[in-house]
Amino acid sequence: MKTAILIPARFASTRLPAKALLRETGKYLIEHVYEQASQTTCASDVIVATDDERILRAVASFGGRVVLTATNHQSGTDRIAEVAQSLDSDILINVQGDEPTIDPKAIDLLDSLMRTHPEAEMATLAVPFDRQENWQSPNMVKVVTDAWGRAIYFSRSPIPYCRDGTPDFSSGKYLQHLGIYAYRRESLLKLASLPPHPLEDIEKLEQLRAIAQGWAIQVGVVAHAGRGIDTPEDYALFVNSYRQQILQSRRAA
Numbered sequence: 624m625k626t627a628i629l630i631p632a633r634f635a636s637t638r639l640p641a642k643a644l645l646r647e648t649g650k651y652l653i654e655h656v657y658e659q660a661s662q663t664t665c666a667s668d669v670i671v672a673t674d675d676e677r678i679l680r681a682v683a684s685f686g687g688r689v690v691l692t693a694t695n696h697q698s699g700t701d702r703i704a705e706v707a708q709s710l711d712s713d714i715l716i717n718v719q720g721d722e723p724t725i726d727p728k729a730i731d732l733l734d735s736l737m738r739t740h741p742e743a744e745m746a747t748l749a750v751p752f753d754r755q756e757n758w759q760s761p762n763m764v765k766v767v768t769d770a771w772g773r774a775i776y777f778s779r780s781p782i783p784y785c786r787d788g789t790p791d792f793s794s795g796k797y798l799q800h801l802g803i804y805a806y807r808r809e810s811l812l813k814l815a816s817l818p819p820h821p822l823e824d825i826e827k828l829e830q831l832r833a834i835a836q837g838w839a840i841q842v843g844v845v846a847h848a849g850r851g852i853d854t855p856e857d858y859a860l861f862v863n864s865y866r867q868q869i870l871q872s873r874r875a876a
Contacts, residue, residue, distance in 0.1 A: 626734050627668035627712035628660045631699035632682075632720035634675035638854050643678050643720055645852075647862045650685070652852060653678065655723035655865075657687045662727035665734035666716070672706045698829055700804075704815035707808055714738075715811050717804045721852040723861055725803070729845050733805040736841045743841040744810040745833055747774070749798035750848045755790065758797055764828060766800040766842060774840040777828050801848055804830070810838070 632643045632653050639645075643653040650658075653671060660669045671682045671689040674696065682689035696702040699717060707715050714737050716730060729748055736746040749766050752758045758765070761779040769775055776782065777800055781790075790797055806814070810833075820835040822828075833840060852858050 624714065624738065625667050625712040626665045626714040626716065627670060627707075627710055628663065628666045628716045628718055628730065629703040629706055630656055630660060630669070630671045630718050630720050631702040632671050632673045632678050633699075633702070634673075634678060639852065639858065641677075642852055642858065643673075644681055645858055647858075648865045651681050652723055652858070653682060653720055654685050654687070656718065656720055656725065657682070657685070659723065659725045659727055660718050660730065663730045663734075664727075665731045668710070668712065670706060671720070672702045674702070700811070700829060701815050704811050707811050710808070713808055715806050715808055717806070719802055719851065722803075722849050723852065723865075724849040726845070726847070726849060729801075729803070729843075729849075732843045732845065733803065736843050737805045737807070740839070740841045742839055743773070744807055744838040745830075746805040746841040746843065747830070748801040748803055748843050748845055750801060750845055751795050752790075752792050752797040752799050754792065757799065758790065758792070764800040764802075766798050768798070768842050772842050774830075774834065774842050776834060777826070777830050779826055779828070795844070798842070798844065799848065800830075801845070802851075 636642050645652045672692050673679055674692055674694045679689050679691050690706050692702050692705045703717050716733055733746050757763050759781050765782050766777050767775045767782050820832045822831040822835055
């Protein structure tokens with residue numbers, strides 16, 4: 624059974640245009656993501672899927688594998704599905720192109736979930752909430768799972784709703800969904816061919832298309848979430864953290 628990691632990266636971005644090509648650390652943002660994905664033990668291929676020649680040239684410049692896709696894809700899922708059509712990998716893992724601190728072990732966990740749960744069409748990750756304001760934020764997606772760790776529902780609303788008292792965040796029942804997915808090849812291709820479901824349109828959550836189909840989505844729980852880059856402020860924090868790490872490593876040497 625072969626696994627490939629696919630990293631969708633588009634040039635246009637509403638809040639931070641051309642973020643894949645940001646380079647204040649001396650490396651492209653997409654390069655940081657590629658390096659993290661390449662540290663996994665599960666994947667035989669790591670491929671960037673992009674709609675833009677500038678990103679293609681940037682990835683090629685640091686020796687990464689990259690595929691140019693159509694420009695009219697509505698989502699990253701559609702973009703990686705185009706690439707998956709030409710691959711013989713059994714498992715495809717979608718790593719977002721703006722996650723420079725993604726833990727390689729978290730990616731390996733996704734692969735393991737797919738191998739140990741052959742009934743699952745997909746797998747994804749979650750992290751326990753630790754504070755109420757994050758749980759209540761519509762920008763942080765929640766997932767509720769069943770007794771076997773499969774997703775029941777994803778929502779921007781605070782779920783499960785605590786009717787009596789206040790939520791106990793030490794219980795591990797309040798989970799933030801992380802936007803990383805593993806698919807079986809045939810499941811990815813089918814998902815990309817399906818029209819959006821009304822639940823998906825309401826919540827603006829693409830994974831609800833799979834839930835509406837009755838698919839089994841296995842959820843792995845990790846201790847920490849990586850920091851995605853959505854705004855200039857996010858990127859500034861990442862750059863500062865990266866520079867601090869470089870300084871510490873030099874001092875240690």
